[in-house]
Amino acid sequence: MEDSNLPTLVRLSIGGKKFCTTIDTLTRREPDSMLAAVFSSRHTVYQDSEKGYVFVDRDGKHFRHILNWLRDGVVPTLTDSEYSELIREAEYYQLLDLSLVDFSFACLKNVFFSRANLQCAKFRDVDAVGSNFHNATLRECEFTGANLRGALLAGANLQSANLQDASLIDCSFCVADLRSAHLQSADLTDANLEGANLEGANLKGAKLSNANLKGANLQRAYLRHVNLRDTHLEGAKLDGANLLGAIR
Secondary structure, X not given: OOOOOOOOEEEXXXXXXXXXXXXXXXXXXXXXXXXXXXXXXXXXXXXXXXXXXEEXXXXXXXXXXXXXXXXXXXXXXXXXXXXXXXXXXXXXXXXXXXOOOEOOOOEOOOOEOOOOEOOOOEOOOOEOOOOEOOOOEOOOOEOOOOEOOOOEOOOOEOOOOEOOOOEOOOOEOOOOEOOXXXXXXXXXXXXXXXXXXXXXXXXXXXXXXXXXXXXXXXXXXXXXXXXXXXXXXXXXXXXXXXXXXXXX
């Protein structure tokens, strides 16, 4: 007798590479993903009538990592190029909720995280040189000691993020939300923060040589003893900022 409570099995052929999983795995964790849409009858799928495999025209190299993420929320340890490939596949399958993931100590050079939800994710001591976080959600993320040199964070939501001791040299934070961010001792040399919102941010001991803060909101920011002599502050709002001992 067939048990209706048993999970429905799905056979997948991802670019010819075979996988077997369940409808529940494909739909539960990320209900708004492409996979959830396909396997909840919102889309038609191509299925081999003889062998029963649903074909997806993608490279199957990283699909086991996609399945493990959907099953357990686990992100594998990979090389920087493999991370880029995996994130590209995750974007295709519309799996952009990476909140709470721990990437600490990983090599994430030039990885594409644009528009991803990374709220509360951990990036402690990562090497993320040149990575793309454009318009990503990074609220309350942990970037302590991270190397983000040349990274694109324009439009990102970094509210209450911890970037203490991070290397942010030549980063772009244009119109980023950095309200109440922790930037103590961060190196923002040559960084572009034009139009960024740094209200209430803590920049104690931060390096701001040649940083562009034109039009930035620095109201109630903590800037005590910060050297602002080579910082571009035209049009910046400094109302209520703590500038005691700051060099201007």
